[in-house]
Amino acid sequence: MSAIIILLITSISVAALFLVAFIWSVKSGQYDDEISPPMRMLLDDTTNKSSHT
Amino acid sequence: MAFSTNTKTALRCFHCGDTCINTKIIVAEKNFCCEGCKMVYEILNQTGMCSYYDLNNTPGAAQKHTFRPDKFSFLDDAAIAQSIISFKDEHQIHVTFYLPQMHCSSCLWLIENLHKLEPAVVSSHVNFERKEAAIIFNYQYCSLRKVAELLTRIGYEPCISYSDMGKQKPRINGSKIYRLGVAGFCFANIMLLSFPEYLGIDSKEKSLMMLFRYVNVLLSLPVFFYSAGEFYKSAWQAIKQKFVNIDAPIVLAIWVTFFRSLYEIFTSTGGGYLDSMSGIVFFMLAGRVLQEKKKKKLSFERDYTSYFPVAVTKVNESDLTTVALPDIQLGDTLKIYDQELIPADAILTRGNALIDYSFVTGESVPVTKEMGEIIYAGGKQLGGTIELLVIKEVAQGYLTSLWNKDAFKDDPINDRSFVHAISYWFTWAVFIIAFLAGLYWYFANSAIMWNAVTAVLIVACPCALLLSNTFTNASVLRIFSNNKFYLKNASVIEKLAAADTLVFDKTGTLTTRAYQTVVYEGKPLTSAIKQKIGTLASQSSHPLSSAIENWAGVLPGNPVIAFEQIPGSGIEGMVEDDLITLGSSLFVRGKNDINMNIGAAVYVAVEGVYLGYFKLKNQYRASIPDMLKRLTARFKLLVISGDNDNERSYLRQLLGPSADLYFNQQPADKLTVIEAIQKMGSKTVMLGDGLNDAGALKQAHVGIAITDDTNNFTPASDAILDASKLALLEQFIQLAKANKVIVVTAFIISIIYNLIGLSFAVQGLLSPMIAAILMPISSISILLISFGFTNLIAKRLSL
Numbered sequence: 094m095s096a097i098i099i100l101l102i103t104s105i106s107v108a109a110l111f112l113v114a115f116i117w118s119v120k121s122g123q124y125d126d127e128i129s130p131p132m133r134m135l136l137d138d139t140t141n142k143s144s145h146t
Numbered sequence: 147m148a149f150s151t152n153t154k155t156a157l158r159c160f161h162c163g164d165t166c167i168n169t170k171i172i173v174a175e176k177n178f179c180c181e182g183c184k185m186v187y188e189i190l191n192q193t194g195m196c197s198y199y200d201l202n203n204t205p206g207a208a209q210k211h212t213f214r215p216d217k218f219s220f221l222d223d224a225a226i227a228q229s230i231i232s233f234k235d236e237h238q239i240h241v242t243f244y245l246p247q248m249h250c251s252s253c254l255w256l257i258e259n260l261h262k263l264e265p266a267v268v269s270s271h272v273n274f275e276r277k278e279a280a281i282i283f284n285y286q287y288c289s290l291r292k293v294a295e296l297l298t299r300i301g302y303e304p305c306i307s308y309s310d311m312g313k314q315k316p317r318i319n320g321s322k323i324y325r326l327g328v329a330g331f332c333f334a335n336i337m338l339l340s341f342p343e344y345l346g347i348d349s350k351e352k353s354l355m356m357l358f359r360y361v362n363v364l365l366s367l368p369v370f371f372y373s374a375g376e377f378y379k380s381a382w383q384a385i386k387q388k389f390v391n392i393d394a395p396i397v398l399a400i401w402v403t404f405f406r407s408l409y410e411i412f413t414s415t416g417g418g419y420l421d422s423m424s425g426i427v428f429f430m431l432a433g434r435v436l437q438e439k440k441k442k443k444l445s446f447e448r449d450y451t452s453y454f455p456v457a458v459t460k461v462n463e464s465d466l467t468t469v470a471l472p473d474i475q476l477g478d479t480l481k482i483y484d485q486e487l488i489p490a491d492a493i494l495t496r497g498n499a500l501i502d503y504s505f506v507t508g509e510s511v512p513v514t515k516e517m518g519e520i521i522y523a524g525g526k527q528l529g530g531t532i533e534l535l536v537i538k539e540v541a542q543g544y545l546t547s548l549w550n551k552d553a554f555k556d557d558p559i560n561d562r563s564f565v566h567a568i569s570y571w572f573t574w575a576v577f578i579i580a581f582l583a584g585l586y587w588y589f590a591n592s593a594i595m596w597n598a599v600t601a602v603l604i605v606a607c608p609c610a611l612l613l614s615n616t617f618t619n620a621s622v623l624r625i626f627s628n629n630k631f632y633l634k635n636a637s638v639i640e641k642l643a644a645a646d647t648l649v650f651d652k653t654g655t656l657t658t659r660a661y662q663t664v665v666y667e668g669k670p671l672t673s674a675i676k677q678k679i680g681t682l683a684s685q686s687s688h689p690l691s692s693a694i695e696n697w698a699g700v701l702p703g704n705p706v707i708a709f710e711q712i713p714g715s716g717i718e719g720m721v722e723d724d725l726i727t728l729g730s731s732l733f734v735r736g737k738n739d740i741n742m743n744i745g746a747a748v749y750v751a752v753e754g755v756y757l758g759y760f761k762l763k764n765q766y767r768a769s770i771p772d773m774l775k776r777l778t779a780r781f782k783l784l785v786i787s788g789d790n791d792n793e794r795s796y797l798r799q800l801l802g803p804s805a806d807l808y809f810n811q812q813p814a815d816k817l818t819v820i821e822a823i824q825k826m827g828s829k830t831v832m833l834g835d836g837l838n839d840a841g842a843l844k845q846a847h848v849g850i851a852i853t854d855d856t857n858n859f860t861p862a863s864d865a866i867l868d869a870s871k872l873a874l875l876e877q878f879i880q881l882a883k884a885n886k887v888i889v890v891t892a893f894i895i896s897i898i899y900n901l902i903g904l905s906f907a908v909q910g911l912l913s914p915m916i917a918a919i920l921m922p923i924s925s926i927s928i929l930l931i932s933f934g935f936t937n938l939i940a941k942r943l944s945l
Contacts, residue, residue: 098357101361104338108331112328112606115325115327118325125276126273126276128274128275128311132254132274133254135251136201136251
C-alpha cells in the first residue's frame with residue numbers, strides 16, 4: 094500500500110511538472126509565432142542567441 | 147549558381163526578381179533593375195551578408211522608390227520617439243517595428259543578423275506572423291532614426307503609423323489557455339484515481355479508496371475555483387444585463403455536481419462525480435479556445451489612425467519642423483512629399499498635386515488638384531512635393547468623422563446567439579423535470595429525494611449544446627480560413643447565415659483595382675509603335691501607365707532617352723528616334739476633350755501628331771459575373787458605387803431587374819442606403835474594400851472587407867475575404883447556414899444520451915460509473931458529429 098502512495102505522489106508531481114512546463118511555454122510566447130522557429134533552425138550561423146523579449 | 151545562368155536569358159534583377167528594363171545596372175556580373183536594389187546588394191556585399199541571396203532566389207522587394215533622406219527625422223523628436231519605443235533604460239532602447247516587406251526566410255535571417263550591419267544593435271527578434279521585429283539597441287552609439295533608416299536601406303522600411311503612438315501592444319490574453327491546461331491536468335488525474343472505484347476496489351482497502359477520494363477533492367479545487375471561472379464571469383456579466391445566457395445553467399450544473407460530490411465524499415456515501423465535472427469543464431474550455439483561435443496578423447479593428455503617419459513636416463516662416471499628428475493646428479502649412487499621406491483636410495497652396503485616393507475610394511486613378519482646391523485627408527500625394535494649408539484638425543476631418551459616428555456601437559442584443567434561446571427553454575424543462583422527480587420521491591421515498599433532484603440537474607446540464615456550438619463554430623471558422631475568409635469572431639457565422647440582402651461596392655470589389663481593360667480608339671497603331679508606347683509607359687509607376695504597358699508590351703532593352711515626367715499631365719520621351727507623348731488631353735493635344743464622359747483616358751501623340759486615346763476600365767474579377775447571376779435567385783442584390791453610371795446597363799443585365807443600383811454615392815450616402823434597407827427589416831451583408839465603404843461596412847449586419855493581399859490594410863469589418871475567393875461567397879453563406887443545423891443535430895443526439903442518463907437519474911439509480919461513461923461518450927460523439935458534418939458539407943460545397 095505504501096508503494097501505491099509513493100507512486101501516487103510521483104505520478105502527480107510528474108504531471109504537475111508538465112503542467113508548469115506548459116504554462117511556462119505559453120507565457121514565454123512560444124505559441125505567438127509558429128512560422129519563424131522552423132525557418133530559424135534551418136538557417137546556418139544564426140549567432141543571435143540573445144534573450145527573446 | 148543556378149540563377150546566374152537565368153539572368154542571361156530573362157535578365158531578372160538579382161535582388162528582387164523583376165525584369166531589368168535598364169540593362170546597364172551591373173555589379174559583380176549581377177544585373178539589377180534599379181539603383182535601389184543595387185544599393186541593397188552593395189551594403190550586404192560589403193558586410194559579407196550575401197547568404198541572404200543563397201537562402202532564396204531574388205528574396206528582396208523592389209526598391210524603385212527612392213527614400214527622402216529626412217523621412218525619419220521625426221524620430222529625432224524625443225516625444226514622438228518616446229511614444230513608439232516600448233522600453234528604455236540607461237543603455238538600451240527596446241522597440242518593435244512593423245515591417246510589411248518581410249516575406250521569406252531570407253528576410254528573417256537578414257533582420258535577425260542586424261547586429262552585423264550595425265554593431266550598436268544588441269539583438270533583433272522577428273515575429274513572422276505579425277511581421278514585426280523586436281529590436282534592442284544601444285542608444286549611446288545609434289539613434290532610433292538610424293535604426294529605422296538602416297532597415298529602410300536594406301529594403302525593409304518600417305511602417306510607423308499614428309496608431310502606434312503611446313499605445314502598448316495588445317498582448318494575447320493567455321488566461322483561457324492556462325485555465326485549459328489546469329483543467330486538463332486535474333481532469334486526467336482525477337479520472338485515473340477514479341478508476342479503482344469504478345472497477346470495484348476491494349473493501350479491505352477502504353483506507354486507500356478514501357485516500358483517492360480526498361486527493362480527487364484536492365485536484366478538483368483548481369478546476370472549480372480557477373478553470374471554471376471563465377463561465378462564472380460570462381454568466382455574471384449576462385445576468386447583470388438581465389439576460390440568462392447558456393453559461394448560467396452550466397454554472398448551476400457545475401456547482402450542484404461539485405457540492406453533491408463533496409457531500410458524498412465527506413459522508414462516505416459515494417465517490418462523487420468530480421471526474422465528470424472536471425472533464426466537462428475541460429472540454430468546454432477546449433471548445434472556446436478553438437473557437438477563438440485566429441490569425442494574429444489580421445486586424446478587424448483598424449481605424450483611420452492605422453493609415454496615418456506619426457508625424458508630418460510643418461513649414462514655418464524660416465525653417466521646417468516635424469510635428470506630431472495630434473499637434474497639427476488650423477492654419478498650419480504642411481509639406482507633403484512624394485508617396486506621403488495627407489493627414490488633415492487642407493487647401494493646396496503650392497506644387498502640383500496628384501492625389502491617389504485609392505485608400506479612400508477604391509479608385510486607383512489619381513486625381514489632379516488645382517491650387518486652392520480642398521484636398522481631403524487620406525489621399526496620397528504622387529510625384530512632387532506640395533504644400534497645404536490645414537483647414538480642419540486631424541480628428542475632425544471628413545474621413546475621421548465617418549469613423550466616429552455613434553451608430554456604430556455594437557448592439558449586444560443582436561449579438562445573442564440562438565443557442566442562448568435553446569438553452570433557456572432547455573433549462574426550464576430540466577427544472578420542471580427535477581421538480582417533478584423531487585415531488586415524486588418526496589412521497590415515495592424521501593430519503594433519496596435530494597439524490598434524484600441533484601442527479602437530474604447534473605445530467606441535464608446544457609453543456610452538450612455549448613460543446614456542439616463551440617466545436618462546430620471552430621470547425622466552420624477553420625474551413626473558412628482555409629479558403630482565405632477570416633471572421634472576426636464566431637457570432638459572425640450566425641449573422642452571415644441570416645443574410646437576405648447582399649450589397650456590393652463596385653470598384654475594387656466587383657472589379658479589380660489594377661489590370662484595367664484597355665481599349666484604344668483613334669488612328670490605327672502599327673505593332674512597332676504600339677511597343678514603343680508600351681516601353682515609354684513602363685518608365686512611369688502611374689497605374690494607367692502600367693495598364694498601357696501590359697496591353698502594349700515592351701521592347702527589349704531600354705531604348706528610352708530624354709524621359710520626362712510632368713506630374714498631373716503625362717510623360718514624354720524618345721523611343722528609338724520617335725518622340726512619344728502620353729498623358730491628359732490638355733498635355734497631348736493642347737486642349738481639353740469635349741467628350742468628358744469617357745472616364746479614365748490617356749491620349750497619345752507621336753512626333754507631336756495626335757493619334758488617339760486609350761480608354762481604361764476596371765475589369766470585373768474572374769467568375770464574378772457568373773456568381774452574381776447565381777446569387778440573384780436567392781438574395782436581394784444592391785450595388786453601391788462611388789463611380790459614375792457608365793456601367794449601369796451592364797450591371798443591370800447581370801443582376802436582373804430586381805436589383806437596386808446606386809451610382810455617384812459619397813461614403814455617407816452608402817451608409818444611409820444600408821440604414822434604409824435595414825429599417826425595412828433586411829439582414830444585410832456589405833462587401834467593400836476602401837475606406838469609403840468603412841461606414842457602410844460597420845453599419846451592415848455583416849461587413850466583409852475585400853482585399854487583394856491579406857497583409858494590406860483593410861477597413862474595420864466583421865470579416866476579411868481574399869479577393870480571389872470572392873466567387874465562393876454563396877458557398878460560404880450556405881456553410882454558415884449549415885452550421886446551425888449541425889449544432890442542433892449534435893445537440894439532439896446528445897439529448898438522447900441525456901435521456902438515457904435521466905431515466906437512471908429520476909429512478910435514483912445513477913451510479914458514478916454510468917455518469918462517468920456517459921459524459922465522455924456524449925462529449926466525444928458531439929465532437930465527431932460537429933467535425934464530421936462540417937467537413938462533409940464543406941466538401942460538398944467544394945470549399
